[in-house]
Amino acid sequence: MPYTAEISRAHPGCLIFLIDQSSSMDDPIGRAPGGDRADTDPPLRKADVVADSLNRLLFELSVRCAKEEGVRDYFHIAVIGYGHVVRPALSGALAGRDIVPLSEIVAHPARFEPRVKKTSDGAGGLVERTIEFPVWVEPVASGGTPMCQALGGAAKLVQGWVDTHPDGFPPIVLNLTDGESTDGNPADPATRLRYHVTGDGEALLFNLHISSNRADPIEFPGPHDPLPDQYARLLSTMSSELPPGMRAYATEQGHDVTDSAKGFVFNADLSAVVQFLDIGTRATDLR
Amino acid sequence: MRAHVTVHALHKGGAEPHEYEDAAWIGSSSVAEGGRSMLPPPGPACRRGEVGRVATVRAAVSDGASSSLLARRWAEVLVRRAGAAPTGLLRSEGDFAQLVAHAADRWPELMRRYERMREARGRPLAWYERPGFERGAHATLVVAHFAAHRWAPACGTWSAAALGDSCLFHVRGDRLRVAFPVERAADFDNTPALAASGGQDERAVAARARCVHGRWLHGDLFYLATDAMAAWFLRQVERGGKPWAALRALDSASPKDLARWVERQRESGELPNDDVTLIRIEPR
Numbered sequence: 001m002p003y004t005a006e007i008s009r010a011h012p013g014c015l016i017f018l019i020d021q022s023s024s025m026d027d028p029i030g031r032a033p034g035g036d037r038a039d040t041d042p043p044l045r046k047a048d049v050v051a052d053s054l055n056r057l058l059f060e061l062s063v064r065c066a067k068e069e070g071v072r073d074y075f076h077i078a079v080i081g082y083g084h085v086v087r088p089a090l091s092g093a094l095a096g097r098d099i100v101p102l103s104e105i106v107a108h109p110a111r112f113e114p115r116v117k118k119t120s121d122g123a124g125g126l127v128e129r130t131i132e133f134p135v136w137v138e139p140v141a142s143g144g145t146p147m148c149q150a151l152g153g154a155a156k157l158v159q160g161w162v163d164t165h166p167d168g169f170p171p172i173v174l175n176l177t178d179g180e181s182t183d184g185n186p187a188d189p190a191t192r193l194r195y196h197v198t199g200d201g202e203a204l205l206f207n208l209h210i211s212s213n214r215a216d217p218i219e220f221p222g223p224h225d226p227l228p229d230q231y232a233r234l235l236s237t238m239s240s241e242l243p244p245g246m247r248a249y250a251t252e253q254g255h256d257v258t259d260s261a262k263g264f265v266f267n268a269d270l271s272a273v274v275q276f277l278d279i280g281t282r283a284t285d286l287r
Numbered sequence: 288m289r290a291h292v293t294v295h296a297l298h299k300g301g302a303e304p305h306e307y308e309d310a311a312w313i314g315s316s317s318v319a320e321g322g323r324s325m326l327p328p329p330g331p332a333c334r335r336g337e338v339g340r341v342a343t344v345r346a347a348v349s350d351g352a353s354s355s356l357l358a359r360r361w362a363e364v365l366v367r368r369a370g371a372a373p374t375g376l377l378r379s380e381g382d383f384a385q386l387v388a389h390a391a392d393r394w395p396e397l398m399r400r401y402e403r404m405r406e407a408r409g410r411p412l413a414w415y416e417r418p419g420f421e422r423g424a425h426a427t428l429v430v431a432h433f434a435a436h437r438w439a440p441a442c443g444t445w446s447a448a449a450l451g452d453s454c455l456f457h458v459r460g461d462r463l464r465v466a467f468p469v470e471r472a473a474d475f476d477n478t479p480a481l482a483a484s485g486g487q488d489e490r491a492v493a494a495r496a497r498c499v500h501g502r503w504l505h506g507d508l509f510y511l512a513t514d515a516m517a518a519w520f521l522r523q524v525e526r527g528g529k530p531w532a533a534l535r536a537l538d539s540a541s542p543k544d545l546a547r548w549v550e551r552q553r554e555s556g557e558l559p560n561d562d563v564t565l566i567r568i569e570p571r
Contacts, residue, residue, distance in 0.1 A: 066416050068357065106415055
């Protein structure tokens with residue numbers, strides 16, 4: 001059965017994040033009516049939401065893979081930004097690197113920033129505590145949306161990975177974008193990217209559209225579900241189906257997903273971005 | 288009563304022995320000498336022994352959830368607590384939930400000591416450990432208690448309690464009499480009930496815990512196993528096989544023999560790459 005290969009230190013998984021850094025990412029993100037944030041809160045920029053969500057995901061992955069002796073390299077990770085240029089988007093000591101083992105990511109955050117966290121006071125109440133939160137990806141918003149070039153770059157990384165890990169869990173590419181490609185139709189490079197296979201299945205491509213609209217997200221639609229426009233239909237068609245393990249996890253998280261649900265979210269708000277990254281990186285049990 | 292006991296433990300393939308996250312406990316008591324117990328070291332381990340002239344034998348296995356930071360430490364706390372608990376706490380789901388709660392009561396002090404130990408060794412908790420440390424650990428647990436009949440030789444009663452998918456099997460002759468608490472291989476999944484070190488609602492634990500009891504006769508075999516081995520055992524039975532016959536080969540196995548046997552099962556897809564823990568008890 002595909003998408004069941006073990007993920008372990010001997011057989012690590014590969015996660016490639018493509019983040020849209022075009023100038024439109026400077027716009028505020030849409031906020032669904034009745035969302036978590038009050039309407040009086042200042043609007044978040046889409047670039048901030050993407051960078052923050054990705055930093056949170058890298059933080060959670062680090063925690064998930066932490067053991068007493070250190071962080072285990074269950075995953076190797078690349079973050080590629082595309083805007084005025086297409087280039088690796090990790091900051092600090094990892095700047096310019098593409099695929100990096102998780103333990104190196106853990107060892108080299110670009111910086112730490114203080115964040116207030118609410119925790120239990122042990123007596124039924126909450127206390128606020130300041131923690132140092134690691135940051136690896138900074139928000140950027142500049143230039144066009146060279147999605148085809150970004151997908152082509154990801155395909156090269158995918159090819160290199162499947163050549164060296166022919167029996168492992170296939171690489172997972174997660175594309176976070178707010179707009180249409182400015183360098184051509186991304187459907188073809190997306191198809192070419194998914195051509196790369198391991199013994200466990202073809203490479204997975206998931207797409208997330210970040211919205212400026214005040215509308216509820218459309219999450220993990222079926223192939224025939226109605227979508228609001230041609231652009232949404234294009235991104236949905238480009239997306240792989242969620243493998244069974246991720247479908248089961250999405251269901252656990254309260255999503256109503258069909259057997260042929262696509263790894264695609266349209267009009268994502270902050271919580272949808274965080275959930276998309278969480279579901280899209282739950283491959284199999286870690287060994 | 289007397290009992291022949293073997294304990295097998297092996298870590299995941301590709302991992303180091305100290306990364307084993309199950310725990311096993313075996314103990315016995317006699318009226319004259321009080322209790323004795325044994326917690327085998329992390330795998331690969333093959334321990335065997337004969338206990339004689341004892342009033343009771345007790346065994347427990349626990350499977351620490353790999354997603355927990357200190358899974359093995361919590362699994363060890365659980366089996367020790369289950370080994371030392373009054374027999375009454377194994378008789379009903381509500382009592383067993385109390386046992387789990389008592390184990391969780393010990394966790395905060397253990398963690399304070401652990402944190403001090405890390406600081407003393409110059410390796411204070413890192414930022415990526417702190418959330419897992421605060422979330423605590425999770426593990427399954429099954430414990431079985433065997434008692435001799437008051438006056439009849441070579442027979443007696445047994446009782447077991449479980450939370451999650453660590454299992455007990457009772458074999459008599461060439462037949463599996465009891466599979467507990469999971470009865471079918473297909474019922475193993477990734478979401479077993481778990482004991483949480485951070486404490487849980489006792490009623491919720493009681494609702495997911497299971498208890499069972501029965502009688503044993505001379506020649507009966509009992510196995511306690513964590514999920515990977517337990518699922519293998521049930522699959523063999525469902526195919527008409529007799530896994531206890533295959534496991535007889537391990538009775539005199541060395542740790543290397545055990546590792547080779549498990550590796551063969553893993554390569555053929557019969558066993559997932561998970562920690563393996565198996566206790567065999569033959570009461571007489």
